[in-house]
Amino acid sequence: MIKIGDTLEEFKKGFASGEYKLREDEYLDADGLPYCKKCKTKRFYCSEDKQWCIRSMCKCQEAARKKQEEEEAARKRMEEFNNRKALSLTGKRYRNLMFKDATITEHNSKAYQKASAYVEKSKEVFAENIGLYIYGDNSSGKTFLIACICNELVWKGYRCIYTNLATILNEIRGSYDRNGMGECTILRNLEYYDFAFIDDLGKEFLGREYNVASSKWAEEKFFEILNARYNAQKPTVFSSNYSIGELASVLGLDKAIVERINEMATRVIKLEGDDFRSTVRDEKSEIAKRLGI
Template sequence: MERMKDPLTLPGTATISSIAAGKDMDFSQRLAEARRRVEEIKRERLALQEGRLSDLREEHYVKFEVNGQVQYRLYPAGTYYCPRCKDLEKLYYRENGQIRARPCSCVQERLKVGRQQGWERKLSSARLRRKFRKRTFANFHVSSGTRIAYEAARDYAENFATYLRTGKSLVFLGDVGRGKTHLAAAILQEVLRQGFDGIFVVVIELLNEIRDTYERSDKKEGDLLQAVKEVDLLVLDDLAAAERFTEWEKGKLYEIINARYEDEKPIIITTNRTISWIEDRLGKKVVDRLLEMCGDILPLDGENYREKIAEDMRMGRNRELLPVEGGTG
């Protein structure tokens, strides 16, 4: 929409000359009316600039291009006619003492598409695969065996700003198909919506990607490690999926976990291994760091075993955690 810059020269509008040519008024009356209209238009422009809705006059001019010819039409003040969608809507309205504008329906649709595209780009930057973008709290199947893990995940996501300050982390334990990755993906998406950043990586793929940088000139190990060390929330999916780890792999995992531990940055870990299995394959240093960071270790059978694990460690007992039931997802 483009308002009149010079009402004396606009074609198809009430200008001084066109009003003065009227037959129902003498010349002085027509001239006075033309000047009044010009002053009204000036006041309207000033009112819009200063946000004074009460000063808007009853009409304004809208510029159109029809068959290559520019035309100006008169519309009620406070409305907008969109030549694309043929929508005539209230453009200016008062809300909480402020003058606001509402776009026409086609602009609203473009804005909606733009927001969705922006969200998809954010998910891609977080490395969350399309399959997992559908995993939300709303479609998680809550059962008696997953309720505690589900509620802990919801609380963590909703209060992430608090947990970010303390570095509190979570570990989800459970057999394949129990919903560990579902909850981790749901947490990450909620955290992203709150304006924080995050990265979702499958552990074995992360290690392979780091190793791959040694043979490529377009990627640097330092850049990748910096990203996973410094992001607000790091999700390490399927920790300890491999049967064996090399010393190099153990070292890289410890480097990442320890860096986040020292910077008090949270991690979410999913695994179908027990704590003792992880210690056997990855070493006591990794497990010690995880236990210090985690506010909760949650098997998806609903039981919180943090105190049990700590007690078993002190007593030197077997620290096996065997999830026995859970939800789908």
């Protein structure tokens, strides 16, 4: 049989004889056993039958170890978060935005409530493949909102990609060169992410009547992009200046594309009434005035 430690009596004798040395932050109590000078709790552990007794941590040592483990876990979470954040492709302006950074108004409060619920229930949202379509006028805060959703989900450990259709189309065009990553690879990459965020949808098709061939190619590739996410059964979040209906009525997008977006966007959220860019411009103008500019 392997002996784990001394019996209680042997353990005591070890300290009494000086065979076992007390540490600087320890003292022997009346029972002849080591205790912590700081928290006054024991530095030993004995089995119920007293047949083995070994050194152990006191309460303040356990608290210090727990704190160190929590700090290390937090450091690792932050490191993983930053790595996932870099993969999400959010630009510098939006990379650190979270819900706490948002300016909540009477116009956007319901939108942020729904967005917060989306993140809070992310496990169910992901399992049920629930997407969002967020639209509104310029400067209404669409990009800010979906960046917050993306970053909150990244913090929770999800793999997210934040991009726009123009960027993806440029990647596909570049893939036709020998040094490109390949169109199939790009579509597989889109399938890989748990959540995909496609910002500012629709601007790519403005003025399409002046370049019909290019616009038709963009539509074909966009449908392939949608299918990649659709077939992967993973949620996609869209933002646009246009409602889903206006994608067809204003931009003239193919019916199949509009129907697919409508199917993938389980919930539609409209932002209206705020002009955050004007607010930011006014704040910067005041700063400039104070600087004498």
